Amino acid sequence: MPTAIDAERLQRLLLDGPLEVEGRLVEASNFVLRVWIDSDGERIPAVYKPVRGEQPLWDFPEGTLAGREYAAYLIARVGGWDCVPVTVLRPDGPLGAGSVQQWVGPLEPVTENDLLRIDPVAAVPSDYLPVLGVHDEEDQPLVVSHAAHATLRDVALLDVVLNNADRKASALIVDDDHLYAVDHGLTFHAEEKLRTVLWGFAGETLSQREIGRLEAVRDALAGVLGETLRGVIQQDELVALRNRVEDLLQTRQLPAPPDYRHPLPWPLW
Template identity: 55%
Template sequence: MPTDTSADDSSLRLLAVSELEIEGRLLDASNVALRVWVTDGETRMSAVYKPIRGERPLWDFPDGSLAGREWASWLISDLTGWGFVPPTVLRDGPLGTGTVQQWVGPLDGRHDPEFVRIDSPNDVPEGNIAVLSAQDEADRPLVVSHADTPRLRSLATFDAVLNNADRKASALLADDEEFWAIDHGLCLHHEEKLRTVFWGFAGDPIEDADLIVLQALSAQLQETEVVDQLGSVLDAAELDALSSRVHALLATGVMPEVPFDRHPLPWPLW
């Protein structure tokens, strides 16, 4: 199984080789996701185990491919240095092969960093970017907006690279003043599928620091070792599309525009 990367080697080693002690199932997950503990001597870490056999069939993603996409997304996060995705390995477990990802955020499972909000038009926080207008059950106007920070802009660039088809607000977990990004099973398809709550950045210039990251990633995607690692879970068309997306972002220097020929938002938004 592919596990070698430059992230925290001790965490990866613990996730990769320790016995998985299942604590219970995360009931709000659409696929089977199990809270587990990994232990090595006095070192004990909480993690999430998503076995391939627990993946629901989807019409637009190949069966049994979501775990590999989760792992590939982590690898790209690690290669770029963006570090959005918690340490993740692809390995055998009690229910067969799946991803094991370090648990991040509060242990009680709560995550409310308020990067995405729903407010009346007059209550949208200063600096937030409006994404969607709506009405409540009493026909009162509402606005969905998101925050504007350098790290969120980098996340939006990362999602454009991944072709993330499911960037919900709940897929960001607060950790002190920063956040982690999780749930990347619906990524890296060869067809355009970007669906995100962060369309407020659409058409904006990509930050200079992120362009430097993209330039480095473009070179890394030509390296034999990286191609072999990604090729263990992605097919040739998906690898070509990944490189093409990076090249397109570098060529235009701007974030993707909102598509009008398909639904651009995840559902639900949270």
Template identity: 60%
Template sequence: MPTDTSAERAAVIGLLTDGELEIEGRLVEASNVVLRVWLSQGSERIPAVYKPVRGERPLWDFPEGTLACREVAAWLVAQSGGWHVVPPTVLRDGPLGSGSVQQWVGPLTGWDDSGLVRLDRPREVPDGFVEVLTAEDPQGEPLVVSHASSDQVRALALLDLVLNNADRKGSAMIVDGDRLWAIDHGLCFHVEEKLRTVLWGFAGERLAPAERDRLTKVLEALDGDLSDRLQLLLDGDEMMALRARVCDLLTAGRFPAVPVDRTPLPWPLW
């Protein structure tokens, strides 16, 4: 998985945190208020996504006004385990009040399908893809939803287990060259099991040594500065649930099976 240098990351975080924020427009497809903005400081200028707390739509199963904090917490946890897949994200004030501000990744115009999640006829699923579920078209003909089984996708699937991500859609994965980015982490860190993802293709597989090392790094970070930072973003029960999830994964030593007692998939899938 590609990595960021500390200098590059620090420069981006500095712009996100202290740069002058200029709103360009609203992303109308989003269910909450999501704004494309530009951050400027001296000669440096980068695009970003600003999600103000006041624009969050209330949800029945997540505490009101907490999604921006969860976005930032997801980035911190990802960094602690060496998952350099979540764009740098900070919490700061903007024209519409406090909110999360995340580096924009991918194209500046339009949306490119990552190609990581596919819908095919059963015999047309390409090599390197694993089946997630079967469905039917309007004529009753069978279809298969599958996702790529690359190392980067598998690493993201493991991160989602740690975060308890309740909304891993195909559109929340962006491919930029040889790099995979993951976005939209507002629905993470619930104390109850909420994982809803299109990346179930690794269910039941054993964790590799490198994957166990990632999980161990998260636990070590939780014994240090990471806990202090997360306490400003999550409540105590959510912090304990995070630690428990990591410990459970290490104890089980494998990706969990697809649950049968609740909905395991996001909607829509893309």
């Protein structure tokens, strides 16, 4: 249920408005809260992820996930991806610094959608792209596939740019025919860590529209955006981000899954 407030005003409200805590989202692996902001008689829901509630990870620097959520929004905005909800990095939430993001979708979180499927081999829809083969408890072959929507391909390209290590199906939210992508805490690592359920687009040639997005990100990283990100992600991660964008502009195709590591998140949903 995205608000009708324009993005700039919403960004100010998320950054400066008083946050009323409703409660914890227990499905999240970290400590995540739903909060409300009052604005001119309208109550706006948002997701607040305090830094102090982040679980330590062996491969990501401690206390950096909220900043990565904000950095992902900045990249998406510059590149013209409208799939990432408005996000801010707030220094003074009820539990201290953290990210605050516009709530999208129904108020009761939906953990499954039809964007990703598991079917017997003969039952895979013709308009779905296969991702991998698996077997059920009776050792019957099944296929994991995802829809071939252009909006999903937009997310797939954005995830390559962000080096998203955790693109699950549950982090894709459809609301009023608009696709949103959330949960960008595990992004921007200096090492290649892309783990996604959207590998069905692998190897496809980038369109001129997609190349234009990458060029916009490249140019922004050479200016104000690059300076902004210096205070949000680490220097080696910023260098790796620039290199990924340049590599995409040179190859002009979406990458294939690596064969030297597991390329999928767990769980898939």
